[in-house]
Amino acid sequence: MQNLPRNYLPDLDALELLYDSVPDTLSQLIRATFIPNAGCRFIVADYFAIEARVIAWLAGEA
Numbered sequence: 001m002q003n004l005p006r007n008y009l010p011d012l013d014a015l016e017l018l019y020d021s022v023p024d025t026l027s028q029l030i031r032a033t034f035i036p037n038a039g040c041r042f043i044v045a046d047y048f049a050i051e052a053r054v055i056a057w058l059a060g061e062a
Contacts, residue, residue, distance in 0.1 A: 019025040036042050 034042070
């Protein structure tokens with residue numbers, strides 16, 4: 001789910017009123033289709049520059 005934008009619209013009527021290109025807007029709503037099972041949840045994490053951070057940690061620099 002990395003790099004999927006977070007957007008929410010209640011229905012298609014609102015979508016058509018607010019945006020010109022429905023297909024483009026629907027592609028931005030992909031993230032909302034992922035729903036965890038009951039009792040489960042998704043964890044959001046930021047892995048920005050994770051490789052550099054791990055290498056620094058392995059080298060004893062962090």
